Amino acid sequence: MNHPCGLRTERNEPVPLKSVSVDVEVQGHVASVSSTLQYENQQSGPVEAIFTFPMDSSASVYRFLARIGGTEIEAQLRERQEAQEQYDDALSSGQQAFLLEESAESSDIFQLRVGSLPPGESASVSLAYVTELAVQADDALRFCLPIVLNPRYTPAGSQSVTSEVPGVSGDAVPYTLSLSVHIYSPSPIQSVQSNCVLTPLDFLSPDHTEAKISLSPDHKFDRDVEILLYYSQPHHPTAILEVGQSTASPGSLMGDTVAMLSLYPEFPAALQSSLASCGEFIFLVDRSGSMSCCMNQSRTSQSRIESARDTLLLLLKSLPMGCYFNIYGFGSRYDSFFPASVEYTQTTMESALQKVKSMEADLGGTEILQPLQEIYSKPCLPSHLRQLFVFTDGEVGNTKSVIDLVKRHALSHRCFTFGIGEGASSALVNGMAKHGSGHPQFITGADRLQSKVMQSLQFALQPAVKDISLQWNLPAGVSTTNLSPPINTLFPGQRALVYAQLTGQVDSCVTGSVSLLYALGEEVVKNDLTFSLTPKEDSSLLLHRLGARAAILAMEGDVSGGVDSGVKEKVVELSVQSGVSSSYTSFIAVNTESKQILKGPLRRRVTPVVFLKKCFYKRPPVLLNALSTPAEAPTFSGGGLFGGRIACRKSAKGFSSPKLGLSRSRSPVECDSFSPPEEKKSGDPMLDLIGLQKADGSWDLHQSLTSILGKQKEEVAKTMPGESPAVWATVLALLWLHGQKADFKDEWRFLAIKAISWIKAQSGVDVSKFVTAGNSLLGLQLEPQVLGL
Structure with a gap:
């Protein structure tokens, strides 16, 4: 079947989206993002353009603007049903209208509707949102601009959240993407990496705490844009205060100071090592x-x-x-x-x-x-x-x-x-x-x-952390209201973000503190953080938006299995007050200044999904052809902000270093087809070695082990010190892992712990002799302490 390419209709007519530009401002652990979408209707009649796109579930949309000709319209948040009715009424009256709303089923899907765009007219739509940056295992902060919106499998009897979206090829997308990132860091920026080609990192301050970077102009729509930020002090706890909006009422969320705490719990070493x-x-x-x-x-x-x-x-x-x-x-x-x-x-x-x-x-x-x-x-x-x-x-x-x-x-x-x-x-x-x-x-x-x-x-x-609480120590007359839901889990090295509203007169000359308390095992642990009560001014009110979103999610999370009218009313009230979207509200903008009433049939233009050509499965897929689904299969489809996919998605991270101007990005290639697994070695000697380990942590001295070590079984047996073949085999396996696969230690460390425990449990064994003999056999020079022995 031939699929129409690019933004096309079922009649092979072009959909009017022409370009997307994105500006990102990173402030430490959070980011403010502004996206502008440019439309142009080249058709002979008015159109309605529908655009379904992904967004990180932690994002908070707080502004939505539309510009038609010389007129700028700022959208207002309204209760969801009210906004939809206002939009439909505007279209039926021939007016221009814009609707932006979060999916009722999934908070990481949004839909934008541009209604009654006149023939020959241009329009731009801008949306702004704030988001938290996730912490990776290597301490990097991850910013992701979603490009792929997978088709969502929809169970029978349910309504699809990604419907009405045909499939197209990713290399045929006719609109362009530009992306610039401005970084402000509390500590020096060590490096920036990406899976896409970026311009060289441009430092704007001598201490390397401010920098800019941009996406290469020839970006292809074949992957999410992922950027990793490395700071010199990634685990440094911080507290940032942001002053409230001068026009807002004191005592309200937007009128009071908001604090964001970035907490990194310090687990005692003895407790952390006890698994x-x-x-x-x-x-x-x-x-x-x-x-x-x-x-x-x-x-x-x-x-x-x-x-x-x-x-x-x-x-x-x-x-x-x-x-x-x-x-x-x-x-x-x-x-x-x-x-x-x-x-x-x-x-x-x-x-x-x-x-x-x-x-x-x-x-x-x-x-x-x-x-x-x-x-x-x-x-x-x-x-x-x-x-x-x-x-x-x-x-x-x-x-x-x-x-x-x-x-x-x-x-x-x-x-x-x-x-x-x-x-x-x-x-x-x-x-x-x-x-x-x-x-x-x-x-x-x-x-x-x-x-x-x-x-x-x-x-x-790790044993479960219990009784987690925060204790504030603030001057008299200053009280706090937690905006975030209670912390229910803590892990070593992992950040916990907490938002709080500070009510009362804050004296910038004094300091405050907060204590994080929790029980780990039988011990109560206390981590203290002291900070200045001087709030910073930020016209974007970034922390207030994130705090409002945290409070909205906490209230929405209190409802399970149905809609509580009282909770819904509170969510709508806070959403409208803060300007932050929710599942119960939508952004609506109507061009009431236009004197021209659009006549004629309104055509709908749907942004299609992008899928990769020549992406093969190892065996024929059962339910993944959205264009010809078996009768018994539930249907599913999808769309993307900058593309999407129907079937198989293949995207190599291929991280590049913009500072050096290098890139290992690759263009899409076919997946080879594979046969079902056979009873044979994996081809990865490390996995083959691990596959031989017994449940108690030991290895037996078999030919399959010695061949992985690159030795003959007779030679291994001849050099064995003592009469403990299992101990000898286990020590050799540990030496080989440390000597040959040290870069993958995070993958085999726990099975090595089991092996060490088993060795120590064997009585009458001189471990140092086994390690010395093993080093000689394998050509290594590892001390017993390195192995944990």
Whole structure:
């Protein structure tokens, strides 16, 4: 089937979007973004342009402007139904109108409607939003401009959140994108990296705390724009105060001072190193057709399901003895490895590994709600905290229903989520982790799923932090109102952002402080932060917008399974007062100054999805052809702000260093087709070695191990000191990992901890002799202390 290219209608007529320009201002850990979309109607009659686009779920839209000719119209926030009726009334009267609203089902999807654009007329639409920057495992702050809006799989009987959007090729998008970023950092900027080609980093201050950078003008619409910012002091706790709006009433959110706290809890080393030895670990793996897509653009790239299989291998080898576990796969249906969670033993581990090898992306759509209901229906095991790991490419249409389910069971488990591939729903991945007291991770391009999963496993093995609270120490007459929901989880090295409203007269000559208190194990920990009470002035009111969004999300989160009229009224009131969008409000603008009443039929122009050509699955997909879906399959479709996709999305991170003007970005290539996994080595010696480890952490001295070490079994046996082949094999495996795979230590560290514990438990063994002999055999010079021995 030939698909029309670019922004076209079903009659192959051009849709009027011509260009998109984006200006980003980063202030420490948050960013203010302004996007301008230029339209031009080249048709003979009036048109209505509809544009569905992704946005990070933490973003807060606070301004919406439309310009037609010499007239500028600033949109107002109204209750959602009222705004929609006003828009429809304007169109029916032949007036020009603009409507911007958040999806009622998923907070990371917005729809813009440009109505009654006259023939030959130009218009520009500007929207501004603020967003928090996520912290990565390597301490980078991540800004992402979403370009991909995946088709959202919509269960039968539900309404699609990404409907009416045809498919086009990503290299045929007829509009342009420009992006500039202005960075203000509290500490010197070390470097900036991106998966797209950027101009050289331009420092604007001698201390390197201010810089600018731009997107290369020849950017292709084949990936999200991802920028990583590295500061010299990424873990430095800070408190920033922003003065209120002079025209707003004192005592109101916009009239008072707002504080943003960036907290990095300092866990005592002894408590941080003591890992939990028990727990129930449940791994829920997406096996829908889209998991057959490649992880990135390289011809040798794994598919997502292959990466998931390797990750499950690492997880199964890294689990502590004495825990319980189970593995679920889901698509249009779901299944589990065991009827209920089983104790982690050599037998159950081997049984699970055999089943992992046969896992394929062959279960159709993405029905995540049913397996979650099944998991939560199982009783929790006494003294074994439930840890749920969810792997998905995040293409679901019932996001809020899923998050509500996780939230209802928040007290019984922790939920760690992994969004795989470009366009994974940030609302789903962030929402499940946030309401499940866990931690979200996004894996795009050349990221390794395994390293990020191991970081989350470290968090899961940490005892649950309890009784988290904030204590303010402020001058008399100054009170605080928390805008953020209560902190329900803390992890070492991970930032916690807190927004608070300060009411009363703030004396800029004094200081205040706040204490973060929490219980870890049997010990109560206290972290103090002292700060100046001098608020800064910012015309954009960035912190007020983010604080309002935090308060809105907290109120919206109090409603599950229905709409509470009292909560809805409060959300609408705060949304209108602060100018920040919500799921209950919409931006509406009507050009009342125009004297021209547009006549004639109004044609609708829908921005289509971008999908990549020649992107093949390892086996024919079941439910991923949005243009010819099987009769029994629920339908789904989508669109993107700067593109989207129907089927397989392949995008390599290919990070470039703008400071050096280098780039490793690659153009899209075909995914090779692969055969189902066979009973043979993976081709990765590290995974092959890990695959030989026993559940207790030890290795046996077999030919398969010695061949990975590059030695003959006879030579290895001849040089063995003492009469302990298992100890000898385990020491050699540890030496090889440290000597050959040190760069991947974050992936094998937990199975190494198990191995060390097993070695220390063996009586009458001189470990130093084994290490010395192993160094000699493998040509290494590693001390026992390096191995943890």
